[in-house]
Amino acid sequence: MRIAVDAMGGDYAPxxxxxxxxxxxRRMPEDxxxxxxxDRQSIEAEMARCDASESSxxxxxxTTQVIAMGEPPAQAVLSKRDSSIYRGMELVKQKKADAFLSxxxxxxxxxxxxxxxxxxxxxxxxxxxxxxPSLGRPVLVIDAGANIDCTDEELEQFAVMGRIYSESIMGxxxxxxxxxxxxxxxxxxxxxxxxxxxxxxxxPLVNCCGNVEGHDLFKGNIDVVVCDGFVGNxxxxxxxSSSRAIAHWMKDExxxxxxxxxxxxxxxxxxxxxxKRMDPELYGxxxxxxxNGTVIITHGASSHxxxxxxxxxxxxxxxxxxxxxxxxxxxxxxxxAAPQNTEG
Amino acid sequence: MRIAVDAMGGDYAPxxxxxxxxxxxRRMPEDxxxxxxxDRQSIEAEMARCDASESSxxxxxxTTQVIAMGEPPAQAVLSKRDSSIYRGMELVKQKKADAFLSxxxxxxxxxxxxxxxxxxxxxxxxxxxxxxPSLGRPVLVIDAGANIDCTDEELEQFAVMGRIYSESIMGxxxxxxxxxxxxxxxxxxxxxxxxxxxxxxxxPLVNCCGNVEGHDLFKGNIDVVVCDGFVGNxxxxxxxSSSRAIAHWMKDExxxxxxxxxxxxxxxxxxxxxxKRMDPELYGxxxxxxxNGTVIITHGASSHxxxxxxxxxxxxxxxxxxxxxxxxxxxxxxxxAAPQNTEG
Numbered sequence: 001m002r003i004a005v006d007a008m009g010g011d012y013a014p015x016x017x018x019x020x021x022x023x024x025x026r027r028m029p030e031d032x033x034x035x036x037x038x039d040r041q042s043i044e045a046e047m048a049r050c051d052a053s054e055s056s057x058x059x060x061x062x063t064t065q066v067i068a069m070g071e072p073p074a075q076a077v078l079s080k081r082d083s084s085i086y087r088g089m090e091l092v093k094q095k096k097a098d099a100f101l102s103x104x105x106x107x108x109x110x111x112x113x114x115x116x117x118x119x120x121x122x123x124x125x126x127x128x129x130x131x132x133p134s135l136g137r138p139v140l141v142i143d144a145g146a147n148i149d150c151t152d153e154e155l156e157q158f159a160v161m162g163r164i165y166s167e168s169i170m171g172x173x174x175x176x177x178x179x180x181x182x183x184x185x186x187x188x189x190x191x192x193x194x195x196x197x198x199x200x201x202x203x204p205l206v207n208c209c210g211n212v213e214g215h216d217l218f219k220g221n222i223d224v225v226v227c228d229g230f231v232g233n234x235x236x237x238x239x240x241s242s243s244r245a246i247a248h249w250m251k252d253e254x255x256x257x258x259x260x261x262x263x264x265x266x267x268x269x270x271x272x273x274x275x276k277r278m279d280p281e282l283y284g285x286x287x288x289x290x291x292n293g294t295v296i297i298t299h300g301a302s303s304h305x306x307x308x309x310x311x312x313x314x315x316x317x318x319x320x321x322x323x324x325x326x327x328x329x330x331x332x333x334x335x336x337a338a339p340q341n342t343e344g
Numbered sequence: 345m346r347i348a349v350d351a352m353g354g355d356y357a358p359x360x361x362x363x364x365x366x367x368x369x370r371r372m373p374e375d376x377x378x379x380x381x382x383d384r385q386s387i388e389a390e391m392a393r394c395d396a397s398e399s400s401x402x403x404x405x406x407t408t409q410v411i412a413m414g415e416p417p418a419q420a421v422l423s424k425r426d427s428s429i430y431r432g433m434e435l436v437k438q439k440k441a442d443a444f445l446s447x448x449x450x451x452x453x454x455x456x457x458x459x460x461x462x463x464x465x466x467x468x469x470x471x472x473x474x475x476x477p478s479l480g481r482p483v484l485v486i487d488a489g490a491n492i493d494c495t496d497e498e499l500e501q502f503a504v505m506g507r508i509y510s511e512s513i514m515g516x517x518x519x520x521x522x523x524x525x526x527x528x529x530x531x532x533x534x535x536x537x538x539x540x541x542x543x544x545x546x547x548p549l550v551n552c553c554g555n556v557e558g559h560d561l562f563k564g565n566i567d568v569v570v571c572d573g574f575v576g577n578x579x580x581x582x583x584x585s586s587s588r589a590i591a592h593w594m595k596d597e598x599x600x601x602x603x604x605x606x607x608x609x610x611x612x613x614x615x616x617x618x619x620k621r622m623d624p625e626l627y628g629x630x631x632x633x634x635x636n637g638t639v640i641i642t643h644g645a646s647s648h649x650x651x652x653x654x655x656x657x658x659x660x661x662x663x664x665x666x667x668x669x670x671x672x673x674x675x676x677x678x679x680x681a682a683p684q685n686t687e688g
Contacts, residue, residue, distance in 0.1 A: 070529040148534045182577040185414040190492045214581025218589035233526040237558025245562035253614035266607025270597035
């Protein structure tokens with residue numbers, strides 16, 4: 001299995017990306033090969049710092065251009081054909097890589113994926129699905145930032161893609177799907193969420209539980225929550241940031257005096273479990289659903305640890321055939337839905 | 345000081361509301377009188393359960409109608425003139441109460457406040473400002489749910505009202521104001537947030553730091569974040585829910601075996617502080633800014649504890665003259681801004 005990693009994307013690129021990739025090449029199963037996509041010289045310099053060099057498990061694919069975070073995505077992708085993002089997508093297209101992962105511009109990743117890999121048949125817009133831990137089953141938030149403004153038709157498709165992901169990857173039978181809104185009643189929400197709810201209620205492919213509020217997200221009884229990428233992105237970054245703040249407060253309070261430090265020692269095991277649950281870097285990496293290829297997006301501030309885990313997530317996505325299953329199930333569902341004349 | 349409390353609003357009304365009010369009448373300073381607005385018979389029944397009866401500190405204002413959560417707000421307010429929400433606003437208007445607090449329909453509260461108390465001169469739409477704890481100074485999120493869709497002009501006004509609140513109530517000099525968005529760069533965001541950012545950058549009344557991401561919320565270096573009420577509401581409910589989930593996980597992990605329980609005992613003090621910081625019920629109650637009167641909104645699922653704290657928040661708002669200061673400062677700012685022809 002070959003995973004292409006954008007060495008030039010992200011706030012701490014190339015250093016943290018290369019470090020994460022080197023770590024993955026050392027610690028992950030032997031059947032995983034990593035291809036670092038980007039400027040050879042910079043990548044080699046960072047690899048040298050980690051005492052690493054090119055090998056059968058870690059190679060470099062040289063590119064000369066970089067798409068910066070602030071650039072208008074579509075334009076940048078079209079004009080920079082030798083950028084790490086464009087070339088990474090090409091590697092997937094040409095089957096030289098099984099997945100492509102980047103911490104670079106989300107907009108450029110979505111544009112390049114659409115341009116190079118194309119959308120799955122019937123899909124209007126690809127969407128990012130991010131798993132959020134909860135008190136029960138994890139909940140898939142879709143879209144987590146690929147589409148800033150969405151129509152109700154698009155949100156309906158996200159619901160269908162989310163259902164497929166939950167069913168085929170998470171193994172959830174008849175996943176419960178909700179619309180993220182500001183109140184439980186059907187009347188609550190904005191124009192788009194209200195229309196989306198109507199659509200989902202009459203869509204035979206979706207087991208719709210109605211509106212879902214921020215309150216309900218962590219209860220663990222919902223499998224998929226649909227929202228536009230603006231709301232999804234704000235929500236996920238806020239959750240990450242709030243758990244970081246809580247972890248910080250905990251550390252602060254638990255080390256205030258010797259008795260507390262002793263108490264914290266007794267709770268070592270528990271704190272390790274808590275940390276694992278709350279550390280957003282361990283979740284790093286969300287699939288872009290609805291394109292013909294495995295594309296994983298992780299956020300700009302990714303550290304080497306986040307990159308390591310995003311590579312792990314990419315490998316799981318390849319192993320679980322996320323893309324293949326999405327395409328197959330979209331087609332199957334479209335067939336099943338055809339008599340009812342429902343899109344999906 | 346007299347605080348009117350809507351006994352009929354909220355998921356657990358009247359029981360939890362009455363319990364919270366009784367508790368407040370017992371535990372809060374003697375100069376605070378509470379007026380429970382709602383159906384006398386139901387209120388008396390709940391008061392009896394708490395061994396309370398009408399007194400100089402706790403009285404009942406009888407009303408015959410209730411606005412339910414699902415009702416279309418404007419219609420409900422217009423047709424139910426003897427509802428607890430309408431009458432509560434009237435008590436403020438007639439200066440029979442210094443503040444009105446409700447856990448009922450936010451939409452109906454905003455509609456009634458606008459209808460009965462009127463907007464402050466120059467204000468297009470009132471907005472809810474909610475304080476979020478952070479690692480540094482708390483951050484005011486405005487709007488937290490009064491307006492589902494907002495224009496850039498409206499968001500600009502929220503920024504000005506937020507600035508006033510932060511300055512005059514929180515005592516923050518030259519508060520830092522940001523626009524909630526999905527990336528730090530000025531180009532990131534949706535149509536409305538980008539236009540809002542442009543407006544704030546050229547508004548001499550606002551010290552604008554640019555876009556603020558979910559990541560930045562808890563860093564403690566931002567005083568005011570503007571967003572539409574849909575995003576703000578989802579965000580705040582999510583933060584509450586995530587800290588509840590974390591508290592739940594902690595309890596679960598910390599009580600798993602005798603050593604851990606012993607460790608948790610050593611950390612008793614720390615855990616108490618953490619709980620206080622993380623418990624959303626202690627923050628209960630957010631002011632509706634931009635109307636001529638002190639109106640506090642607290643969320644539907646409020647327990648008696650949340651109501652108790654919302655009454656405390658209401659008393660603070662009255663004591664700090666939130667409303668008076670908003671009106672005075674809006675006028676002062678409008679004057680100062682007039683030569684530059686800036687709205688606000």
